[in-house]
Amino acid sequence: xxRSTRPxxxxxxxxxRVSVATVSRALAAPHRVSEPTRRRVLDAIDxxxxxxxxxxRSLAADSHRAHGLVLPELVGPYYSDLLMGYEREAATxxxxxxxxxxxxxxxxxxxxxxxxxxxxxxIVVMGASALPRHALAAIRDQVPVLxxxxxxxxxxxxxxxxxxxSACELTRHLIAHGRTxxxxxxxxxxxxxxxxxxxxxxDALGPQAPEPVRVGPSEADGVAVAERMLAGELDVDGLVCxxxxxxxxxxxxxxxxxxxxxxxxxxxxxxxVMAARFVRPSxxxxxxxxxxxxxxxxxxxxxxxxxxxxxxxxATPAPERLTTSVIxxxxxxxxxxxxxxxxxx
Amino acid sequence: xxRSTRPxxxxxxxxxRVSVATVSRALAAPHRVSEPTRRRVLDAIDxxxxxxxxxxRSLAADSHRAHGLVLPELVGPYYSDLLMGYEREAATxxxxxxxxxxxxxxxxxxxxxxxxxxxxxxIVVMGASALPRHALAAIRDQVPVLxxxxxxxxxxxxxxxxxxxSACELTRHLIAHGRTxxxxxxxxxxxxxxxxxxxxxxDALGPQAPEPVRVGPSEADGVAVAERMLAGELDVDGLVCxxxxxxxxxxxxxxxxxxxxxxxxxxxxxxxVMAARFVRPSxxxxxxxxxxxxxxxxxxxxxxxxxxxxxxxxATPAPERLTTSVIxxxxxxxxxxxxxxxxxx
DNA sequence: CTGTTAGCGCATTCAA
DNA sequence: TTGAATGCGCTAACAG
Numbered sequence: 055x056x057r058s059t060r061p062x063x064x065x066x067x068x069x070x071r072v073s074v075a076t077v078s079r080a081l082a083a084p085h086r087v088s089e090p091t092r093r094r095v096l097d098a099i100d101x102x103x104x105x106x107x108x109x110x111r112s113l114a115a116d117s118h119r120a121h122g123l124v125l126p127e128l129v130g131p132y133y134s135d136l137l138m139g140y141e142r143e144a145a146t147x148x149x150x151x152x153x154x155x156x157x158x159x160x161x162x163x164x165x166x167x168x169x170x171x172x173x174x175x176x177i178v179v180m181g182a183s184a185l186p187r188h189a190l191a192a193i194r195d196q197v198p199v200l201x202x203x204x205x206x207x208x209x210x211x212x213x214x215x216x217x218x219x220s221a222c223e224l225t226r227h228l229i230a231h232g233r234t235x236x237x238x239x240x241x242x243x244x245x246x247x248x249x250x251x252x253x254x255x256x257d258a259l260g261p262q263a264p265e266p267v268r269v270g271p272s273e274a275d276g277v278a279v280a281e282r283m284l285a286g287e288l289d290v291d292g293l294v295c296x297x298x299x300x301x302x303x304x305x306x307x308x309x310x311x312x313x314x315x316x317x318x319x320x321x322x323x324x325x326x327v328m329a330a331r332f333v334r335p336s337x338x339x340x341x342x343x344x345x346x347x348x349x350x351x352x353x354x355x356x357x358x359x360x361x362x363x364x365x366x367x368x369a370t371p372a373p374e375r376l377t378t379s380v381i382x383x384x385x386x387x388x389x390x391x392x393x394x395x396x397x398x399x
Numbered sequence: 400x401x402r403s404t405r406p407x408x409x410x411x412x413x414x415x416r417v418s419v420a421t422v423s424r425a426l427a428a429p430h431r432v433s434e435p436t437r438r439r440v441l442d443a444i445d446x447x448x449x450x451x452x453x454x455x456r457s458l459a460a461d462s463h464r465a466h467g468l469v470l471p472e473l474v475g476p477y478y479s480d481l482l483m484g485y486e487r488e489a490a491t492x493x494x495x496x497x498x499x500x501x502x503x504x505x506x507x508x509x510x511x512x513x514x515x516x517x518x519x520x521x522i523v524v525m526g527a528s529a530l531p532r533h534a535l536a537a538i539r540d541q542v543p544v545l546x547x548x549x550x551x552x553x554x555x556x557x558x559x560x561x562x563x564x565s566a567c568e569l570t571r572h573l574i575a576h577g578r579t580x581x582x583x584x585x586x587x588x589x590x591x592x593x594x595x596x597x598x599x600x601x602d603a604l605g606p607q608a609p610e611p612v613r614v615g616p617s618e619a620d621g622v623a624v625a626e627r628m629l630a631g632e633l634d635v636d637g638l639v640c641x642x643x644x645x646x647x648x649x650x651x652x653x654x655x656x657x658x659x660x661x662x663x664x665x666x667x668x669x670x671x672v673m674a675a676r677f678v679r680p681s682x683x684x685x686x687x688x689x690x691x692x693x694x695x696x697x698x699x700x701x702x703x704x705x706x707x708x709x710x711x712x713x714a715t716p717a718p719e720r721l722t723t724s725v726i727x728x729x730x731x732x733x734x735x736x737x738x739x740x741x742x743x744x
Numbered sequence: 745c746t747g748t749t750a751g752c753g754c755a756t757t758c759a760a
Numbered sequence: 761t762t763g764a765a766t767g768c769g770c771t772a773a774c775a776g
Contacts, residue, residue: 060541062753073763078755088761103542108518110753113768120497120518128481131673134478141500144461145511148517152497153464155486166490173453173465173495196405196450302677310487328476330675332647418747423771440761455769458752502758 061102061263070098088343108371119192120150121355122174122197126181127157128271130297131327132344139348140178149175156185164189164271171196172291178351178358182314183206184244198358202351204246209394211358213351215376217247218338221254223296223380224322233292233320239279239304240296241268248296251324252358271296276303284311292320298330298339299325305337316387326381335384342378406447415443415450426451457592459475461671465495466700467519467542469512471526472502473616475642476672477689484693485523494520501530507536518540521704522695527553543703547696551590554704558696558719562592565685566599568725569667570639574603576733578665584624584649585641586613593641596669598735600639616641621648628664629656636664643668643684650730651684661732671726680729695721
């Protein structure tokens, strides 16, 4: 395990009675080595338990074969799907994924990003708007950087989903079914995705669209909003929430205090978390192709890296925003399905 | 961005009119450099936008300052908390985290693990039992390997939570409240955590404990189990499910078909997913300290790495299994709380 | 406190 | 098809 113990190309070369160059080739370009030689090398490799030193590789080859993935500390429930989509796609391209959470002191995270930039070929940043500009700037002239669901304001190319369209559809739907006092719950300043959702909300309502109810993104914030409603501070008959946690928090609180959902107030959310199917009334929400979102980001970053290596600006055009779909359930008061309907997971 | 462009220690040294050693020191051991010199170096560094090359560093220092984290492809909802706990703790120790998903063909993942082993100082493997033994063996003599929630069967030291105790408590609770025909839903062969839960179930029931209902871990599997019950193939009045997805799938299906929960059948799960609070009846389940689980693993791996470097076997004793807690709600039929109770998130 | 120097392990020329 | 030699960027002796 110690340096002295671990076999290197030299050990392998000696064992297989070839030169180190041949060992290297046998691994990286098998077709450039004769069959018998390659066998000898491969045998030596696994009889010795040889594992190439990643650092040495990236140094010599001037390529880390790794992506950095920067995530905000409080990501919603779809974290795992996103990561899965990302990692799979990255692995397909032979790259590994180094994650970094952007929590903690801003100062501290800047150096964290720099370190990351020294160990990967490119970086995908989710929640870029929360990062200090100078930190982003510093890594951007080291490696290609791609925004995930945000970062356009920082001048990043961004991979995202259609927020505006679905928000607009959702809001129109509520209007069409007679809701006249709608509110958007969530703070557009918290991220470009939320901002887009609010914009879609406004698009549907036109000039008389109300200001958003600016609250955090958690269930507790949803509860607080419901309490304001119950206290008479907020007079609405429909809540378009920036995510399902908010929606669930609000909905359950409302129901528990005698306010009927959807009869008195319609509630809709975003993300289609598992609880949205199980809560009663079931929650109308918007589903995003999260796994694909991750995969798309990985794929695109790979392109950007390749382009950077050949000095080209952009090989192919940036991907479109991914399609989302509104899942109509009962909390918006207009689903036609039976009360006890059970959905396929 | 190209190799020629990127500043190196030499560039910085020249710029600051010091030697490369001083540059290196100014970064790694600031106190070993005089104040004015350090200033010059630091100035040069950020005027040049210098970022150290991670590979070169790990090569020269014989340390990657990185942990590998291997995850099964289908991890439950607590993925994100786990990762958060892990990354935070790793970052605290100055290490970054490289993730690898263990999905895909077994053959392919073996080489993936090997590559990982060449780029990190140690590896934490979750779901080790699903990996081919030879793949595990190969990485184990490269770097320290720690199991997460499983891997004892492969001879790994493992970080985990108390499965047996909570399962036993839960089962006893059901028995105490008059349930006489209990079933354990889930396949103990799928992982040591499930195995432990089944063992606790058996401990509570004694010799007449039934065989487990061996099914997969998904909501759909829970639905299938419920259907078998409704078809009369399974005569039980209590379901101890290996996770919440199973429990939710079963419970909702049962309820939709006229079987009352908890009156006719009690249902309990594991993990305390968000939906467990929102479904009606709310689901009795077991909560694990997931974030802390991740942090504990990171901390322990760091210890193992340190021990390996100094040739010691184990500096400190392995951490205890983390404490879990049963969350009593209504699906087990014995909670005292009101029907419309609303929990704090 | 600072500089000089020698590798770390690998990929990659260039010759043979 | 193979081998010898060079350098990637950095750290860590060692010397001054």
